[in-house]
Amino acid sequence: MWRRLRAAGVLGINGRNALYTLRHNARRLYPLVDDKLATKRLCEAAGIPAPRLLAVAYRHYELRRLLAELAAHQSFVLKPARGAMGNGIVVVLGHRGEGFVRSGGREISREGFLYHAAGIISGLYSLAGHSDVAMVEERLESHPALAALCTEGVPDVRVIVYRGYPVMSMTRLPTAASAGRANLHQGAIGAGIELASGRTHRAILRGREVGENPDTGRRVLGVPIPAWERVLETAVRATDQTGLGYVGADVVVDAARGAMILEMNARPGLAIQLANGAGLLHRLRAVDELAEVSRSLSQRIELGREIAARARARARRAA
Amino acid sequence: MSRAALVTGALLVALGLAVFAAKVGIYGLPVKPADTRGLWQVELRVTVRGDGRQGSVSALLPGPAGGQAVLDERSTSDRLSFSIRKRDDARIGVWQGRLEGVHEIFYQFRVQSGGEVVPLPEGPLPDPPASVVKAHGRASHEFPAGSPEVRDALERLSLPPPANPLDRVRKVFAFVSHEVATTGSAGSDAMLTLAQREGSSIGKARLLVTLLRAAGVPARLVRGLGLRELAAPDEKIWCEAWLGGGWLPLSPVDGFFAERPEDLVPLGDGGRELVEATGALAVGYRFRSLRERLRPAEVALLMEPESPVLADVSLYKLPVGTQSALRALLLFPLGALIVALFRNVVGVPTYGTFMPLLVAFALRGFSLAPGLLLVAFVLALGVVTRLALERLRLLMVPRLSVMLCVVVLSVAALSLAGEALGAREFFAGVLFPIVILTMLVERFTISVAEEGWREALVPLGWSLLVAVAIHPVFRNPLAEHLMFTFPELTVVVMGALVWIGGYTGYRVADLLRFRALAPVAPGARF
Secondary structure: OHHHHHHHHOOOHHHHHHHHHHHHOOHHHHHHHHHHHHHHHHHHHOOOOOOOEEEEEOOOHHHHHHHHOOOOOOOEEEEEEEEOOOOEEEEEEEOOEEEEEHHHHHHEHHHHHHHHHHHHOOOOOOOOOOOOOOOEEEEOOOOOHHOOOOOOOOOOEEEEEEEEEHHHHEEEEOOOOOOOOHHHHOOEEEEOOOOOOEEEEEEHHHHEEEEEOOOOOOOOOOEEOOOOOHHHHHHHHHHHHHHHEEEEEEEEEEEOEEEEEEEEEOOOOOOOHHHHOOOOOHHHHHHHOOOOOOOHHHHHHHHHHHHHHHHHHHHHOOO | OOOOHHHHHHHHHHHHHHHHHHHOOOOOOOOOOOOOOOOEEEEEEEEEEEEEEEEEEEEEEEHHHOOEEEEEEEHHHHHHHEEEEOOOOOEEEEEEEEEEEEEEEEEEEEOOOEEEEEOOOOOOOOOOOOOHHHHHOOOOOOOOOHHHHHHHHHHHEEEEOOOOOOHHHHHHHHHHHHHOOOOOOOOOOOOHHHHHHHHHHHHHHHHHHHHHHHHHOOOOEEEEEEEOOOOOOOEEEEEEEEEEOOEEEEEOOOEEEEEEEEEEEEEEEOOOOOOOEEEEEEEEEEEEEEEEOOOHHHOOOHOOOOOOOHHHHHHHHHOOHHHHHHHHOOHHHHHHOOOOOOHHHHHOOOOOHHHHHHHEEEEEEEEOOHHHHHHHHHHHHHHHHHHHHHHHOHHHHHHHHHHHHHHHHHHHHHHHHHHHOOOOOOEEEEEEEHHHHHHHHHHHHHHHHHHHHHHHHHHHHHHHHHHHHHHHHHHHHHHHHHHOOOOOHHHHHHHHHHHHHHHOOOOOOOHHHHHHHOOOOOOOOO
């Protein structure tokens, strides 16, 4: 098993940590991606599209003001600036009486909303339990081509960018089981995307291969990702800004505004290999051979797609 | 693995093993703990406060009586002079000088107790010598052997004739053992104990001596220590009867006759307290003990070896309390190694890096099943509290603190329950890590709320499983002996950890998780 995985170029957790994140991601740069406010500022400064920030509460006493500021907005998303794995996120679709309607039709009172925000500030959902910031941003409306694949939540596209080159990608489709969250651990579907064509070609649900979304019965394979070129460009541009060498960029394709950076991750998960039915290692090594020469954004994206296509062809031959 | 990690790890392992090998090969330190039953280290710490007058502190010291051997006795005290006096069979340590402010006195010794079994004399016995009768055969204020009540009691026992002293002793012993109840709060006076048919352990011992003396058998009290593993020694009092030319130990409370159990160390004549002071305002003392894992000769190697450096870095010369703590602490690196193996080579999820270590440490004083039950109880209580607190919508730090209070109270309640069940000091030394379980409760409940029971139970199960894997190591005398006698092995563990840290290969969990990605018909050799 060991040798066969090695031959397939599968990257393990130790390998990712020791050879890629520890080596290419300087610790001092982590706050740029761990803190979503910092990410937002970074993107804003570079002119990379990202969801608009509606309100921020740094301290408990600012929470009342937060509520006042949100009165003007119909729908929004409350999230911890330093949350992980989609934890602590509340999506509000609209107002109803004294409270809000959450995604999935559940209701939340203003009290409940504030308590949740207070929990965020106390550090309940932050990576290391440190006190955190409650931020509210505009709710994105998924592009209909992707929205049609799932019943609730907003699907996103994860792109692994290594040393400025896109190497692998998948779209994460929330399911009823994942309660609208685009997180594979919680039961979202991960559908691998061919970098060259921008179409999904394989999908997994809880580690098992699937062909369609069990919620809708719709096929999730062979689906073209809308605005694929823009998705890749946005992901690579955003990761360029961070200075990190091994990043997972999460891009949402908004119905109106197109590809936008949702967040980035300096320790991207490895399930993307299962979603693509392919290992990362061969591609990462191929990039290592190219990365010494500096190239333009579009050249790097082109080369990344070629590498991925070659790796897929090679894997097909081996099988 | 990177070259640097490989080399660094190898250097650390080599360094540690070299020192270890030198200590074993050149100085002959034992790799295995000796079978040292009855071999203990004992420490007496006396604190005395005075107002500047001359004064003294005296303590009963162990002697060579009853087949026990006392090894390397040491005393340290500031400003007081130390001497040993002998009175009859007893050795008394005296610290003298001007008592000004607070003085601390340490007295440490190693003792090979091993217990003794005294062969019962047979046939007609010689009369006890006059000196013994004079010292231990007469009625006194403490042992009123001549009182009418005592004579009454003896008559009702209808003892055999004086020519058969052994049976007389047996009969009196049976009476005090079985017909006088032992109650901690009852009187310590011989007459009171006789009248009420119940007494404290001292009361019963005094009554036994009184009755024996009235029956014509010289008898006396002995004070000493009952040494126990992982707990402070018990102060004990028992009796000795003169029979057939020697003293016969017997206790109506602990139930031994003509023998002294192993791990019971006599300190001397019970006519006085273990520690007394004159010219002092206040005096307090505490005994501590630790089971010794080396033979006397091996300890001597560490105390006065050919190499002065070795003696300087030997942990065996530390005070007993510190040694005891270090013995536990030095096992932590081994536990951490196991955690690292589970997490980085096997690849199981656990709550927190060192949570399994702390749980294992909390379990150290218990065998596995009751220990796990205890942890499960505290966890369950914590989770219930956490769920109840959820309704109050408290901020995090105060909420965690409320849970901490509940956990502390529950441990206190369990300690009381343990006491009632006769398991004294059930929780000594494990209290601290149990309190840390509060954090485990918090992380578990958050995980439950966010990801559901199934997702939350998996890391909890693995955390406990890793703790269970560490548990036998923490209780293993060989591991304890090795890590404590050869602290350089910690450097070897460090080397192994550097290796694990530099391991970039697959975890077992990776192999399972990605097995679908392995080509079905492998092109490579397999």
